[in-house]
Amino acid sequence: MSLSPTIPASHSQSSLSPSNSMSHQDVSIQTLVSHLLVSKRSLSSINTVWRANEIVTSARAALEESVVLSARTGFLRNGISGQVKILKKVRNGVENIYKDGQRDFKNVIRTLDAANARLESTMDVLRSTMVEAAFRPAGEEPRSLLDFVDEQGVETMRDALKESIRETKEAQTDFDTSILSFDDDLRALKTAMTSAPQSASQSQSQSTFSSPIHTHLHTLESHAQEMASLLDSLVRHFDLCVNAIRHTEGGYAAVRKAASSQPPGSDPVSVSGVINTESAPDEPISSDERRQMLDVLEHDASQVEDVVEELREFLAEMEGKHDAILEQVASLTTAYNDITNAYHILEGVGARLTGYIIASQEFRLRWDETKAQIQDQLSELESMRLFYENYFSSYDSLILEVYRRKECEEKVKGIVDRAMEQMGRLYEADMKEREGFRLDVGDFLPVDLYPSVNKPAPVWEFVLRNGDGVGESSVPELERGAIEAAGKREKDRQRNER
Numbered sequence: 326m327s328l329s330p331t332i333p334a335s336h337s338q339s340s341l342s343p344s345n346s347m348s349h350q351d352v353s354i355q356t357l358v359s360h361l362l363v364s365k366r367s368l369s370s371i372n373t374v375w376r377a378n379e380i381v382t383s384a385r386a387a388l389e390e391s392v393v394l395s396a397r398t399g400f401l402r403n404g405i406s407g408q409v410k411i412l413k414k415v416r417n418g419v420e421n422i423y424k425d426g427q428r429d430f431k432n433v434i435r436t437l438d439a440a441n442a443r444l445e446s447t448m449d450v451l452r453s454t455m456v457e458a459a460f461r462p463a464g465e466e467p468r469s470l471l472d473f474v475d476e477q478g479v480e481t482m483r484d485a486l487k488e489s490i491r492e493t494k495e496a497q498t499d500f501d502t503s504i505l506s507f508d509d510d511l512r513a514l515k516t517a518m519t520s521a522p523q524s525a526s527q528s529q530s531q532s533t534f535s536s537p538i539h540t541h542l543h544t545l546e547s548h549a550q551e552m553a554s555l556l557d558s559l560v561r562h563f564d565l566c567v568n569a570i571r572h573t574e575g576g577y578a579a580v581r582k583a584a585s586s587q588p589p590g591s592d593p594v595s596v597s598g599v600i601n602t603e604s605a606p607d608e609p610i611s612s613d614e615r616r617q618m619l620d621v622l623e624h625d626a627s628q629v630e631d632v633v634e635e636l637r638e639f640l641a642e643m644e645g646k647h648d649a650i651l652e653q654v655a656s657l658t659t660a661y662n663d664i665t666n667a668y669h670i671l672e673g674v675g676a677r678l679t680g681y682i683i684a685s686q687e688f689r690l691r692w693d694e695t696k697a698q699i700q701d702q703l704s705e706l707e708s709m710r711l712f713y714e715n716y717f718s719s720y721d722s723l724i725l726e727v728y729r730r731k732e733c734e735e736k737v738k739g740i741v742d743r744a745m746e747q748m749g750r751l752y753e754a755d756m757k758e759r760e761g762f763r764l765d766v767g768d769f770l771p772v773d774l775y776p777s778v779n780k781p782a783p784v785w786e787f788v789l790r791n792g793d794g795v796g797e798s799s800v801p802e803l804e805r806g807a808i809e810a811a812g813k814r815e816k817d818r819q820r821n822e823r
Contacts, residue, residue, distance in 0.1 A: 426688060454717065
């Protein structure tokens with residue numbers, strides 16, 4: 326609405342003569358007074374305009390604050406995001422160290438299990454292989470090959486391996502705790518980053534003039550200007566009402582009477598200072614000027630309430646946009662506080678990061694040392710297995726050697742038996758020849774010529790001598806099945822070695 330311009334007071338006329346326009350003879354002084362009081366009440370809308378000005382001022386400050394908050398939030402978010410990427414790379418590096426250690430540990434465990442299975446298999450063979458009774462003293466309880474070796478070395482080695490495995494698992498547990506703590510820190514940082522609205526950081530990259538706050542501020546400033554213009558129209562309408570009263574006979578008295586006798590429930594109106602009775606009388610105005618003034622007055626008076634309502638509507642809309650601006654600033658503030666909290670969390674993570682890296686390096690060093698120990702112990706375990714394998718193969722060789730010796734002895738016995746048979750025949754022939762010689766010449770030879778001439782032929786014998794003197798054969802008699810089994814195993818070994 327735009328109220329009509331005010332007719333200058335210098336052209337006013339104070340008399341209400343019959344010569345005035347017909348349409349304005351009906352404009353009574355009560356109507357003019359009513360218009361004045363309504364106009365005076367409408368001027369209280371200045372509070373509305375003041376509030377609008379406060380809103381605009383607050384919105385401008387909010388815009389400045391939003392720009393600062395957005396810039397700070399965006400800067401922190403970008404910086405934290407960059408640091409998070411670095412932390413994730415560090416986390417991946419730490420995890421790779423852990424995975425490498427786990428993979429090595431599993432491989433070592435598989436190797437240990439395989440080596441122990443081979444050793445246990447070899448020991449089972451020794452345990453199930455009973456020593457030939459021919460090798461042992463008569464009446465002794467049956468004993469296996471394993472009974473003749475000390476198993477304590479194997480148990481000691483296994484205990485050492487178990488201790489190494491326990492130390493490795495303890496190191497893994499410590500490293501697991503460090504990794505879990507690292508993960509907790511990253512999750513807390515991610516949660517803090519997620520709680521900050523993304524729009525807060527995006528607003529930094531947007532133009533300040535395209536932000537919602539700036540759009541609202543532009544609307545608020547436009548509304549404030551409109552409200553100021555409407556208030557100015559109300560002021561000009563009030564001036565016109567005052568001018569009409571001044572140019573109406575009895576107007577001031579009627580105004581004072583009406584102001585002092587307001588109906589119950591209506592807002593009180595003060596007219597003090599509105600019309601100064603001591604001032605110089607106004608210059609009279611012509612009937613045409615008065616008619617024109619009253620036409621404008623009547624036209625504007627019908628729009629006063631609409632203007633006041635329009636001011637209220639403007640203010641209500643401004644309050645809504647102002648609330649929206651404050652909510653946006655509150656959101657930006659929350660985002661800034663959240664991102665600041667994320668930054669504090671990042672500081673904590675940074676302080677603990679060195680510990681996480683040191684934990685990974687300590688785990689690697691401890692595992693390398695333990696792995697070297699396990700490799701040495703594994704070599705010793707394999708050496709024991711090879712010793713037991715050689716022990717078992719040596720037992721087979723012993724059986725074959727005893728068999729060879731027995732065959733050699735049998736061959737010697739055959740030779741001796743044949744020699745004894747030939748020597749017996751030679752002995753009998755010798756005795757016959759000696760007896761014939763005695764019969765032929767015995768009567769003619771003196772006995773003392775050769776005292777041994779009548780002695781019988783010597784008897785030749787073979788005597789078995791062991792390494793420690795005369796005795797029986799020391800080579801035991803083995804079962805044929807044991808000899809054949811040992812020979813078969815020995816052939817299998819030689820075939821596998823090729």
